[in-house]
Structures are given as C-alpha cells and as structure tokens.
Amino acid sequence: MMIDKFLDIIFIPNGRCPICKRVIFFSDEFICHQCKSSLDMVGDEKCKKCGKEIDDGKNYCSGCITYNYNYQEGFALYNYEGSIKTIIHNIKFSNCPELAVYMGKVLGKSMKNCSWLEELDYIIPIPLHENRFKTRGYNQSEKISNGIINEFTQMDKALDIKLCINTLIRQKDTPHQLKLSKEERFSNVKNAFKVTNKDVINEKTILLVDDVYTTGATIDECSAKLLDNGALKVYFAVLASGKTNQL
Amino acid sequence: MKRLPLFFFISGLLAIISYNIGINLILACVVFAIAFCICKGDSYKLIVIYCSIIFIFIFCRMDNISNITSSFDLNKNEVQYQGRVVSFPIYKENKVQFVMEVKGAKKEKVQGFINNNTHLLTYGDMIEFTAQATIPNSRRNPGGFDYRQYLRTKKIYTVMYINNDSLVIQNNSQNIISKNISALRNKLTDFIDVNFTERENQFLRALIIGEKGNDSEVINNFNKLGISHILSVSGLHVGFIYLFATTICRILKLNKKIQIYIIGISLYTYCFIVGFSDSVIRASLMLFLLLLANITNKKYDTLNVLCFLALCFILHNPYVIYSVGFQLSYSAVLSITVFYPYLNNKISFNTKYLEYFKSIILITISVQIGTIPLVIYHFNNISIFSLITNLLIVPAAGFIVIVFLCVFCVSTLLNISLLPFLVPVKLSINFILSVSENLIKIPYSYSILSPMPFYIVSFYYLLVFICFGYLYHYRLRNRKVIIVVTIINISIVIILSIIPKPLTVTYLDVGQGDSALIQFPSGQNMLIDGGGQYNYSVGDEIIINTLVHKNIRKLDLVVCTHSHDDHKLGILEIIGKVKIDSIIINCLEEEGYTDLISLANEFNIPVYKNNQVKVNISKSILLDFVYPNSNTLYIDENNSSVITKMSYNDISFLFMGDLENKGEKNLIENKKDISSVFLKIGHHGSKTSTGKEFLSTVNPVYGIISVGKDNRYNHPNQEVLELLDNKGVNYFRTDQVGAIEINTNGEKVKIKTYTD
Numbered sequence A: 001m002m003i004d005k006f007l008d009i010i011f012i013p014n015g016r017c018p019i020c021k022r023v024i025f026f027s028d029e030f031i032c033h034q035c036k037s038s039l040d041m042v043g044d045e046k047c048k049k050c051g052k053e054i055d056d057g058k059n060y061c062s063g064c065i066t067y068n069y070n071y072q073e074g075f076a077l078y079n080y081e082g083s084i085k086t087i088i089h090n091i092k093f094s095n096c097p098e099l100a101v102y103m104g105k106v107l108g109k110s111m112k113n114c115s116w117l118e119e120l121d122y123i124i125p126i127p128l129h130e131n132r133f134k135t136r137g138y139n140q141s142e143k144i145s146n147g148i149i150n151e152f153t154q155m156d157k158a159l160d161i162k163l164c165i166n167t168l169i170r171q172k173d174t175p176h177q178l179k180l181s182k183e184e185r186f187s188n189v190k191n192a193f194k195v196t197n198k199d200v201i202n203e204k205t206i207l208l209v210d211d212v213y214t215t216g217a218t219i220d221e222c223s224a225k226l227l228d229n230g231a232l233k234v235y236f237a238v239l240a241s242g243k244t245n246q247l
Numbered sequence B: 001m002k003r004l005p006l007f008f009f010i011s012g013l014l015a016i017i018s019y020n021i022g023i024n025l026i027l028a029c030v031v032f033a034i035a036f037c038i039c040k041g042d043s044y045k046l047i048v049i050y051c052s053i054i055f056i057f058i059f060c061r062m063d064n065i066s067n068i069t070s071s072f073d074l075n076k077n078e079v080q081y082q083g084r085v086v087s088f089p090i091y092k093e094n095k096v097q098f099v100m101e102v103k104g105a106k107k108e109k110v111q112g113f114i115n116n117n118t119h120l121l122t123y124g125d126m127i128e129f130t131a132q133a134t135i136p137n138s139r140r141n142p143g144g145f146d147y148r149q150y151l152r153t154k155k156i157y158t159v160m161y162i163n164n165d166s167l168v169i170q171n172n173s174q175n176i177i178s179k180n181i182s183a184l185r186n187k188l189t190d191f192i193d194v195n196f197t198e199r200e201n202q203f204l205r206a207l208i209i210g211e212k213g214n215d216s217e218v219i220n221n222f223n224k225l226g227i228s229h230i231l232s233v234s235g236l237h238v239g240f241i242y243l244f245a246t247t248i249c250r251i252l253k254l255n256k257k258i259q260i261y262i263i264g265i266s267l268y269t270y271c272f273i274v275g276f277s278d279s280v281i282r283a284s285l286m287l288f289l290l291l292l293a294n295i296t297n298k299k300y301d302t303l304n305v306l307c308f309l310a311l312c313f314i315l316h317n318p319y320v321i322y323s324v325g326f327q328l329s330y331s332a333v334l335s336i337t338v339f340y341p342y343l344n345n346k347i348s349f350n351t352k353y354l355e356y357f358k359s360i361i362l363i364t365i366s367v368q369i370g371t372i373p374l375v376i377y378h379f380n381n382i383s384i385f386s387l388i389t390n391l392l393i394v395p396a397a398g399f400i401v402i403v404f405l406c407v408f409c410v411s412t413l414l415n416i417s418l419l420p421f422l423v424p425v426k427l428s429i430n431f432i433l434s435v436s437e438n439l440i441k442i443p444y445s446y447s448i449l450s451p452m453p454f455y456i457v458s459f460y461y462l463l464v465f466i467c468f469g470y471l472y473h474y475r476l477r478n479r480k481v482i483i484v485v486t487i488i489n490i491s492i493v494i495i496l497s498i499i500p501k502p503l504t505v506t507y508l509d510v511g512q513g514d515s516a517l518i519q520f521p522s523g524q525n526m527l528i529d530g531g532g533q534y535n536y537s538v539g540d541e542i543i544i545n546t547l548v549h550k551n552i553r554k555l556d557l558v559v560c561t562h563s564h565d566d567h568k569l570g571i572l573e574i575i576g577k578v579k580i581d582s583i584i585i586n587c588l589e590e591e592g593y594t595d596l597i598s599l600a601n602e603f604n605i606p607v608y609k610n611n612q613v614k615v616n617i618s619k620s621i622l623l624d625f626v627y628p629n630s631n632t633l634y635i636d637e638n639n640s641s642v643i644t645k646m647s648y649n650d651i652s653f654l655f656m657g658d659l660e661n662k663g664e665k666n667l668i669e670n671k672k673d674i675s676s677v678f679l680k681i682g683h684h685g686s687k688t689s690t691g692k693e694f695l696s697t698v699n700p701v702y703g704i705i706s707v708g709k710d711n712r713y714n715h716p717n718q719e720v721l722e723l724l725d726n727k728g729v730n731y732f733r734t735d736q737v738g739a740i741e742i743n744t745n746g747e748k749v750k751i752k753t754y755t756d
C-alpha cells in the first residue's frame, strides 16, 4: 500500500509531451502549450451530419451525401492530420490510458455548445473485442468517455449522463481497418456488434464515443444495432475525423 | 499535484545554497511562511509544508556535518590504532590507499595511506598500526583541489599516514555477503591480471571495476578529449548488467517477484564490486525503479526518479553535492532526459544504421549541452573532437564490456580458458588507446577554458532552455517576464565587464619557495618567481592551475628574482604551457640563468636584465625594479635578488626575493623610496634577512612570509617573527593560511586567505 502510494508520486503519466517529447515540468496538462495549439481543430465550416471539416462551402460532406448514416449527428474535435495522429497512436498502442482520459476531457469541454447535449441519456464507448482488450489492458474509447463524463459533471449546468458499458459488445475480432478500402470496412464490421441488454437502452438517446472517425463504418454499424434494439437516437463524438478527401 | 520529487529536491538544493551564502534559517522560515500564506488550496499549502521540512532538515544537517571534525587526537605524533579496511585498497607503485573504520573516541571512517607499502591488504582486514591522524588539506591555492571537502562528501574527516613497519594484519572479518562478493571481485581482477598486458590491464580495470590506479597518461588524455565518462563506471555498465539479468529472467520465464530479487541482487553485487560510486548507485537504483514501474504497469518518469534519488543522496549527506562524480552523473542524465528525446523527435532518418548513429550523436550532444559548464569548471577544458571520439569509442567500450563479461562468466563457471575470445577485446582496447593517443597530438584538439562565472552559467542555461522551447508560456505576460529576466542577465554581464577591476596580488602557497601573481587593473599580468620543488611540479600543479582558474592566458611579465630552484624551477616548468611576453632576470648573475635563457630562446621569449628595462603599466600604477643596479657588487645569489616595488596610489608592495642583510644594507644606501604597505618578507623569513633597520625603513603594515610547512631550514626564524610582532606588523604565513590574495583599488585593501 505504502509502496503503491510512493510509486504514484514518482511515476506520473504526464512526464513528457507525447508529441514533441519535451519534459513537462510544472503543468497538469498532458500536452505542452506549443503542441496543443499546433493541433488542427475542425473549423467552423463542417458537415451538418458527421461534423467533418469541409472546404467547398456546402452543408454536407460527400460521404454524407452519398450514404444515409443511421446516426443522428456527430461531433469531431480535430482533423485527423499531423500531431493528433501521434496522440491517437499513443492512446491505442503505448499504454497511455491517462492520456485518453485527458483527451476525453478536452473533447467534453469543446462539446458544450452542441445543441443536442441535453437530450443525451447514456454514453456508450465503442467496445473492443475481448482479445484486444486483454492485450491492450484498457479500452481507449471507454477512457475517453470517462474524460467526457468528468467534464460534463463539472459544467455550469451539470449534466447527468451515465456511462454504459457491457451493453454493447464486440463479438467479432475484426482486423485493423487501416489498410482496407471503404467498402471493405463496411463489410468488415457487419454484425461485429451485439446488444446484450435491450432494456437499458430502450427509448434512450445515446452518445457513441470513439477515437477516430474515417468512413464511419464502425459507428454506423453500432448505431444500427442500437436503434434496432430500441434506442431512440444515436449521436457520436470522436477525437478526430479524417477529412473528406481522404476516403 | 505532480513532480513532488522535483519540488523536494529543489528545496534541498536551496537549503544547501542558503547555508553556504550564509542565509539565516529564521529568514528562510519566514519566506516559507509567506509562501504558505500566498498559496491557495490545501494541496499547495501541504507542499509548502513538506518543502519547508526538507529545507530545514537539510539546512541543519549541513550545519551539523560542517561542524564535524576528526575525533582523533591530532597533536600526538604516533598513536597505536585498531581498524578495519572497508574499501578495496588501491595500489599505486609502492603506495596503497584505502578507507578504514578506526576505533578512536568513536568509530570513524578514515582515509588511510601507506607509503613504501610491503603488505597485501584486502577488504575486511582487521589491522593494528601506528599512525599520525591529520585533517585533510583544504584548498590552498586558487583553482586547487579541496581534498577536505572531497573527503567530506564521503563522510571522512581524518587522514592517516600509516607507518608501514608498524602494520599488523590480524584477521579478516566480513559477513557472508561481502565475503562472496570480494571473492568474485578478486577472481575478476586476477582474470584481468593474468590475461592482459600492463597497458590493457590499467584500461580494463578502470573500465570494468572503476579502479583508477595510476594517474596515468591514458586518464589524462581521456579527460582532455572529453571521454573520461567511459572510464568512470557508469550507467553504461549498469545498463549491461541489467540487460544481462533481465534477458536471463525472460528466458527462464521467472515470475515478477523473483525477477525483482535476481536483478536487485545482481545490481547490488556490481555496486559492491566497483565500490559504491555515486554514479553506479544512481544508475542501479534508476534501473531498479524502471523495473518496478514495468512490473506495476506505471509510466516511468526519469526526471522524477532522478530528483528522488538525488534527494535521498543529499538527505544522507548534503556535501555529496560537491562531489564531481555526483554532479556529472546527475547532470548528464538530466540533460539526456530534457534534451535528447526532443532532438531525436526533430530529426529522423529511415535507415536503421543512420538512426543508430544519430542517437549516439544526439545523446552526446545532449550531454555536452547540459554538462559543459560543469566540465569546464572541473576539468578546465573541452574537446572539439569529443563528438567523433564518442562515436568511435563508446561502441567500442560497450563491446569490450559485453564480450569481457561474457567470457569471464563462462570461463569461471566452466573453469575453461577462452583466450581466443579475448582477442577482439584486446584489439578494441588498443584501438581506443591509439585513437586517444593520436587525437591528443592534433593541435587544438582540446582547448583550455576557465570556469565560467555564475551569471554566465545561469545565462547559458536560460538560453539553452529557451532554444529548446521550454520556458514558453501561453500567457504573453509570463513570456515577457522571461524576456525581462534575460535582459537583466545580459545587462549584468555588461555592467560587470565595465566596472573597473582592482589590482590583485596573490601570494601563492608553493610550499617552500616563492611565487606571487599580480593582475593589473588594465588586464596585464605579472608573475614574480615560480616556486619550485624537486619531487613535485609546482609549475603544473599550482601556477598553471591558478592561471587557468583566474582565466589568465598570457603573462606579460615574468620576474625571476634569482637563480635558486625554489624560485626558478616553477618558471622553467610553465614556459611553453602559457604565453609569456618577456622575462626579467637580475643583472648580477648570468651563469645561474643559463637553463632559463636557453629555454626562453627556444620559445622566442625575450629575457631582459632588471636594470635594462623600464615598465609602464598605467598612470596610477608604478612598477620599479629598485635593486640591483649596474654598480651593485655581486655577493651571492640571494643578495642579487631583483627587488620589485609596486605602488597603486596609497597602497604599495615590496617584493624582496631572497635578499639578505648585506643586500638590504645596499638597498637602503641606494636611497630609493622603499617604504611599503605590504612587504614580502625576504628569504622565507630566514634570520639572515629582514634586519631591524631595514624593517624601520620599509615600515610595512602587513608582512607575507612564503614558506613551506615543516621545512628543513626552520624558516621562518623565531627572532624575525618577534621583530615583526614588536614592530606591529600584521603578518601572514603561507604554510598556515595557504595562498593570500590582496585586492586593492589604490585606497582600500581586501585580504583573503585560502584556508582558515
């Protein structure tokens, strides 16, 4: 017990900025100021459905025009470009759950202007398959959700939104999506998810949380499963979303 | 709140600094109380309380240790003692040195020396001997080595020179652990002794077990080339041991608890073998904590670990902060932590080989960036080739350590000879040695630098941190504060360079002999005599060190008062090592100076006779060689001494060389004004000098006697001292107070002595 406390004082999760690798001396932040301001935030012009940044002055991105997604609306904080890739890589593969929580807080803070925030009942992180959860030790989406909830409870008008895990589970251990084409991604995640407890989500509005949104295949599949099982509406929030021109 | 170890370490450091610059503990407590009131929030208030506790503890401990002195009777000549050897003895030719625990008034650690040693001592020997206990020497000259403080960092306060004939080794008492580890170490040294030549042996002993026997050329070269770190057993070696142990654990698939024990034991064994040096303990503990972090699935944080370990060290003994090993070891790791990952992230290559070279280069650069002020302070030089040498030598040294340890382990375990496998080791050693020998020959391969003043050091670090993007703050106001601090720092540098410098006269403690260094306000420098001893190079060890420490690159004038060796030898030793513009000798004895003149000719230094030159320094400073004249009759060497009179407005100095009564008589008859405030007493205070009449004529306020401790001439003479007392002359003796430094602006004087 004593040893554990002592180790917690010495080993801190945010000793170094994950982007520029400089030592963080005195701040409680996880990313240094220079790097934080260098992250590419999604601008004002964004798709009204999925929240991706668009630069051709239209209301919807090409993806949302050609395909009718099952979810209601989505929010993305950063464009999936530059340094945010390093952060997401760290969150996923470098055993940094605390960084994920921190990024969740940042995400939660910037979501306070979303019009649909008060409709929400539950937050459901995109689940990992059991096997991958074991190797990684944690689910990064769940950690991000923890951060979001933490931020929501500290808002001026505190929101009472609960985390809901184990209701949606991943039953297929699908391979990484990175090298797949858009069509392959959609088929890859087909029937990968399962709802275990219908009653919980019945007539509820749900926020899905993930790290990155590219084609929307995963989130769309989850939304479909949730809606099939009685959910009212599904929104989503991600740390970063790929711009329209990449896929 | 994060980085508690950093805060704690900084408060400890502040305590040490405050103690040294004489800040009152009560004042410090007031500051902490104010900080406590200003801080908002309980967690911050708690941190202030913790910090103040650490501050007060270390402050008191500092005070405590600085008051500890030897518990032995220092006045008695030879006393019978009993003790136990508690370090691995280091043999140098026929000398041996070791640390022992001696029973006196209480049990105390003592640094022991035996000259003309005929005994074979080992760790743990119980010994009985007669010796005289003495206090170690503190710094006696500018830039000199402070042995007292060095030993204090190891909690040793006494030195004993043991009489070889009186030593009796009774028995060996060690506990089981240290017995086994000593045996292992003996096997290791035997293995090195048997399989390697003398030259390789020295290098390997330094590399593998950190034993620096002779102050050999090898170590000197390594210091100059900036690669001495590979000879001081350090993180590199401990890293290999750790790697070795973890690999074995992984192969055997041991569980985590057993892993901790095995790695802990092997690190402890290695620390024991190399004699618990600061850097090895640091590296071992860091690796042990790394292991703990891995096992408990926590994120290892080098900076915090480093601060925590440093804090433990200074809590144990605050004086460790003065240890060169401690300073370099911690600052090197700190620089790697702070600078290397950033640099490494900035520059990336695709090829693996390039990445490897890049990381070595960048680590070297990071270490250099962070440690340069310290390296210059301690070693007075930096090498332009250190990058190249590091690139060549670090991998070679790593290779040697790995192969050597493997061969050693296998051949001792299986009891077979694996001589062929040692060939690559030998080749690498010779490669390293020849690289260093050849590089040192290249002109300008290293440059001598003087310690930087504190404000330049702080400015340097400020600049480095700004360049690396630290100290950046998102608030413009805070960024402005940093800019203001920088500007203040620059203006201090400028102001300090404008402020008129005083005239500084330093009477060096050269043992039996004479030497005085004069720094004129205009920037010129003069040396009067260079001391000289037969078994010790005063020129190299004292004069050059002083010149480097005072950042003097050129002596405009060197006066050699007469041709006796205790005045001349030191000058011969520095010719060619420091630029000399001209040498002045007395006009009476040409023959005695033959060696000096020929050496000066070799280096194209003009030699003048004292009556041939007139020296103009500045309007306010008069420099006159008042004696001997062209018509002075030659009596003997001493009575031919050049007498220098120097005055700066109201303050005047008279340098007498070894002039005796006959010469003094001549000097008075010359009717030149020789009255002075400071008189360098002639001939080391011998009774043949400093007559009553002469002293009345000079009428000094202060006297300086340059004399060696317990010299065989019995200088200074009791009658002369009594005469000085009677005349009310306030005199200083270099054998008692070390070097004497006098600063004057022409009106007031400030006298500083190097020991108390």
Ligand SMILES: [Zn+2]
Pocket (backbone or CB within 6 Å): A017, A018, A019, A020, A021, A022, A031, A032, A033, A034, A035, A036
């Ligand atoms: Zn950064």
Ligand SMILES: [Zn+2]
Pocket (backbone or CB within 6 Å): A047, A048, A049, A050, A051, A052, A060, A061, A062, A063, A064, A065
């Ligand atoms: Zn869209």
